[in-house]
Amino acid sequence: MKRNNLTTSVVAGLAAIAGIASTANAVELNPDGLGQVLLYPYYTVNEGQQTLISVVNTAEVAKAVKVRFLEGYNSREVLDFNLFLSPFDVWTGNIFALSDATLSGDGAAIGTADKSCTAPDKNRWTGTIPGSTVPYNTFRNYAYTGRNVDTGPTGFERTREGHIELISMADLAGSLASAVTHRGGVPNNCSVVQSISPQNSLLVAPTSGLFGAGGIVNVSQGTFFTYNAEAIDGFTNTVLFSDQSSLTPSLAQAITGQDGTGQDIATAYVFGTGGQLIRSDYLAGGTPNNAIDAVSAVFMSSNLYNEYNVDSSVGSNTDWVVTFPTKRFYVDNQYLQVPLRGPGAVEPFVFTFGEDADGNGDGLSCSEVGILQYDREEGAPTEDSDGFSPPPPDQPPSALCREVNVISFLNIPQGSPAPTESGVLYSKLVANIDPYASTGWLNLDLAADSAHVSRASIDGDVYSGLPATGFQAVNYVNENVTEGVLSNYSGLFRHRASRSCANGSAVCS
Known part of the structure; x- marks a missing residue:
């Protein structure tokens, strides 16, 4: 049975009265x-x-x-x-x-x-x-x-x-x-x-x-x-x-308690985008064992937001790290006990790792995402200029295909091959976005593929998007400190996120 929708302040107040910790x-x-x-x-x-x-x-x-x-x-x-x-x-x-x-x-x-x-x-x-x-x-x-x-x-x-x-x-x-x-x-x-x-x-x-x-x-x-x-x-x-x-x-x-029948459960508490505290319960330790979904729930994001800076006048460059910390439990054939290259991925992911299928392939488990860029004055590119650049062969135009993904913002001339490493962290796990402006921000839509929805909790909570975390790494290079002296100034900023959770036709609570 679903709990009433309580704001964080109300939950905290009730917990204080009862002398317990709410989570x-x-x-x-x-x-x-x-x-x-x-x-x-x-x-x-x-x-x-x-x-x-x-x-x-x-x-x-x-x-x-x-x-x-x-x-x-x-x-x-x-x-x-x-x-x-x-x-x-x-x-x-x-x-x-x-x-x-x-x-x-x-x-x-x-x-x-x-x-x-x-x-x-x-x-x-x-x-x-x-x-x-x-x-x-x-x-x-x-x-x-x-x-x-x-x-x-x-x-x-x-x-x-x-x-x-x-x-x-x-x-x-x-x-x-x-x-x-x-x-x-x-x-x-x-x-x-x-x-x-x-x-x-x-x-x-x-x-x-x-x-x-x-x-x-x-x-x-x-x-x-x-x-x-x-x-x-x-x-x-x-x-x-x-x-x-x-x-x-x-x-x-994960295991946090038992239900009324003595079945182990893993309960997740997630703050919704509207400020509500969502409780989602999952069966744990039995059949099915969906305990991993409780961990994924706290990382589920419909959108990731962060800035980028690739202004040549200040020698800046930017990488985004996007990590899916629980992905292997949904796509790895060893965890899923399915044949190598065969289907069997569990939502919210689409392909097993290395699945032989259109939009995937060896060494990949691709998840299509949406890319919405803006400059600092609300400008945005046209739809046909959006996506990863150059487009990766035999994959969706905008897909993150590994457990750890590093998105670079490099201006790649048309017709040139995709970069083999990112611009700041020198990552080989790179996907590149052609920046719309020298400075701006990006909305990475993890719910762009309608298949990106979680398994339902015991009470029917379903999260849209993918379980993700990560950060922006930006570096500024000053070649003119003094003659012969070069300086780097680096910064790191955690991604911001929004969440979407539905329970039937209602908002999760």
């Missing part, structure tokens, strides 16, 4: 940045760049966290490990290209000088970065080669850009907490937590309190693009600890 048992995208799950929408090591990541435990309890790195085509995993955070701990890492550290290989790796416990232990990682004592671990291609081939690239270059997720698996009690707690900056005994049984009674349901940040830095160019990790709160009320499988825990394991 204590629901998946939500926490606007304050604290949560159980952290999503970092982009990492890259292209063209001398490195990506710095950090996670902070603000809680007075120790935590076990799964750290997972996912490549940008189909979000196949390239590395994961378990991280154990002491109360009030900070963990940091640096993703870099092997070649930039004078190591052999075309891929990427993660290095860290942090002392927090990991499993596997850092003395079992690949080695130490040359000229230092810092351990590093190389990213792997096992998940998309051999029997795991998915029609995308198979080389190690595929590991060079993607996205990251951190999932709280459990809080630690007793001797487990003592083992990871730092004394003089060093954990007491990491070996205690490196072979924990998932049934250990000292593993308790994870609480909130994590926040994180990422930064893409190019030391030689002097650019630094920084962002806050997206924080999902209320993700789980049960222990999700695993050291046996790289695929668990996953974003598809």
Whole structure:
């Protein structure tokens, strides 16, 4: 049964009267940045760049966290490990290209000088970065080669850009907490937590309190693009600890409570564009298991909005990162258990990854989008000049075809080939928009394809669009600071979004 439509202020007031938190048992995208799950929408090591990541435990309890790195085509995993955070701990890492550290290989790796416990232990990682004592671990291609081939690239270059997720698996009690707690900056005994049984009674349901940040830095160019990790709160009320499988825990394991029959459910709380608080419930842990839809719901966007600046007079250029953090659960043949290149994608997506179909193909899972550009004075291009430029062959004129997409705004002469990398982040996951003006803004319509609608919640809520996150990265180049001196000024701005949710003929509530 649907709940009454309550504004945020009314919900907050009722919660205060009742002495409860209004979203204590629901998946939500926490606007304050604290949560159980952290999503970092982009990492890259292209063209001398490195990506710095950090996670902070603000809680007075120790935590076990799964750290997972996912490549940008189909979000196949390239590395994961378990991280154990002491109360009030900070963990940091640096993703870099092997070649930039004078190591052999075309891929990427993660290095860290942090002392927090990991499993596997850092003395079992690949080695130490040359000229230092810092351990590093190389990213792997096992998940998309051999029997795991998915029609995308198979080389190690595929590991060079993607996205990251951190999932709280459990809080630690007793001797487990003592083992990871730092004394003089060093954990007491990491070996205690490196072979924990998932049934250990000292593993308790994870609480909130994590926040994180990422930064893409190019030391030689002097650019630094920084962002806050997206924080999902209320993700789980049960222990999700695993050291046996790289695929668990996953974003598809959200669980927030039970319905009246004892069936596990995953509830999502989403703020509608009109300010209403929408509650959507999904079956979890049984058949069907639609728990991933609760996570997707908090990212569902009918439109993304942001600016661009490609003014040659100030040396500016712009990239947009658009990441679909849950897409693999709807398009990857391994999750869907369908034949490679065969159909079977789940809404709101249309094609499985690599599906042999018009508008798709190897290494792709295309979603048609609408592109509405404006300059700063309300001007807009004619319809026939809109779309990606040059148009990609055998695809819709405006389609985002990967899990991580980087949209560049480069003026490509008519008849010239499409760019092979973006203008700011040097991404190979690039789609280009011919900018209408030197400065302006873009409305990316994710609901342009009528097929982009979510599966219905238990109560019948249906969201239009796609589950997306990301940011605008803009760089300004000043070649005239003084003779022989060049300066870069970089900025990053999170996308804004609108949402559309319907329940039959009514607005969701």
